[in-house]
Amino acid sequence: MKLISKVKTILLSLILLSPMANAENTLRILTWHGYADPDWIAEFEQKYHAKVELTYISSDDELWEKLNRKQQNTYDVFAVNTAELQRYIDHNLVAPIKITQIPNTKNQLPRFRKTEKILGLNRNGNLYAIPFTYSEMGLIYDKKQFKTAPVSMNDLWQTQFRGKIVLYDGSNHNFSLTALTLQANNPFKLSANEMKQTVDKLLQLRQQNPVFYTTPEQGTQAFIKNKAALMYANYGQQQVKLLQQTGADIGYIIPQEGVLAWLDCWAISNTTKNRKLAENWINYTLEKTVSQALSQRQGLSNTLSGSNLKDSDKILWLEPSENFTLRSQYWDRIRAGKARKNNQRQ
Template identity: 85%
Template sequence: MKFTRKIRLDFLTLALLSSMASAENTLRILTWHGYADPDWVAAFEQKYHSKVELTYISSDDELWEKINRKQANTYDVFAVNTAELQRYIDHNLVTPIKQNQIPNTKNQLPRFRKTEQILGLNRNGHLYAIPFTYSEMGLIYDKKQFKTPPTSMDNLWQTQYRGKIVLYDGSNHNFSLTALTLHANNPFKLSTNEMKQTVDKLLQLRPQNPIFYTTPEQGTQAFINNKAALMFANYGQQQIKLLQNAGADIGYIIPQEGVLAWLNCWAISNTSKNRKLAENWINYTLEKTVSHSLSQRHGLSNTLIGGNLKDSDKILWLEPSENFALRSQYWDRIRAGKARQDAQRQLTK
């Protein structure tokens, strides 16, 4: 009996130790589709003798809900854009990262290696995320309708393209890009006067009879089906790839006034149980084979090659806006075709 009990205890001990070892070598990743393809994950697991548990999200709101849940955090590393990162830092949900622990950052373009110059990545001298992929929101145009390429987002307001412009149906970005054309000091932090001017100019888009989209696929169909001349490319390179695959004869420009861009980064959870493995994952995704594959498969720009960007291009990485709820309220009224006087009246309330 004693011998049998000993065997059972030894078995339970081994099972417990095995479970603990497995947990210690499991990496829990929270990310967007396309950022962790099955073959990349399999190669990582083999290289680091580990197991990866993937959870996908489809919106910033969903990401926040999963990371900010009341129970113990169950993720080690997650993908987040620089505009959203700030509230994770504010709530102590992420931990600083030492760039020297991610040696493949040396392969990145200078624009992304110089993390101290990217607003939103640092706080009090600490780096909180590593850039992974980005998309500038340029202007797509139909080559058949332009003898020479357009140079500015202001072309969206030119009356000869009435009924032939395609816009992303999103309040925040539409306010920011319009503020750019008005040369606002900071398109993400509009003063009261700048907000009024921006609302007024957005209202001037109504007579243009724009076609709206939300997903890259919807944008592609809207551009082709309506024989559009111009489209604000909220998804950048993804939309270029989709349109080219559909046979559209298009061009793409970075506007002279500058271009909005989102930058998605890898951050490590403050409650990560596998910090070293999380660092290994971030480093692994910056290997040339993985980053190049990201662009080839999904049309997403990577931080190792230049893509469409030149050093002279003015890039404005997204920042939190001065009042997202207010922008949304105004956009709903503009989108619904409210009269200018009515919209302006709302501004003064």
């Protein structure tokens, strides 16, 4: 019996090591930096006898570009915020998820277990993503250049800071935060007139000669290299932590007009070749050790423990915008310093 057992073990090992088995047990992850650290990958590969192929993205626009290539979308699981998720559902690029296949969701805080109450996660009775991490997008400032802490995101437009602004290079969030400073009825659903006002104000911000970044690391480098006064922190506390690690004397505020906040989730691509392995990855990232490590290393809030937000903070969770494509087209022209065409319509 011992001999038979040994033979079975050897045969199983050979099967797992074969090229075909590896191909079938490969998980292709598309995600943001900090969401799939090397030690997590190594432990996951060992636990599930799998191989992980990891691709990083640095903006929502890049994520959309990669997943919307119908003939080239080879990813199994990806990270996406709740507002962006809607267009992936619209274009049939994401598969429904059965919560019973992600047992670690039972360890999440009540607000994240009640997925039916989170705008953007469900459609027609189906759940399309599992919450993983979240952060508000506040304002980082250099304490040496401010006698008192700023209170508004409008300080980004103060001309004395021209050339000392660090700005996230992304279309959707920049439109929403600018609309928020204009007190739009809904910064995610702009009317034609609100869109015009937002474009005009973004053009004014472009005249501030900001330095653009996409990743948290790029933002940190840009802030220090350019001796910046202000930075729009698209990654929130993650960027605060990175700058503090460099010894930068910074402060961080939630603006008085409110702050945008994102909730990043794991979703499964409808082109996945290994749904079970994708489910295992999502479940793995919700283990306490992984979620706690995420917060310790990145400064981001996880869905298993408390957050840095105060009850008095005005938080606006991201929602789908009125027109993703239009915002992207406008931003490309604003980014290049070009004026808006008067005849271009929403």
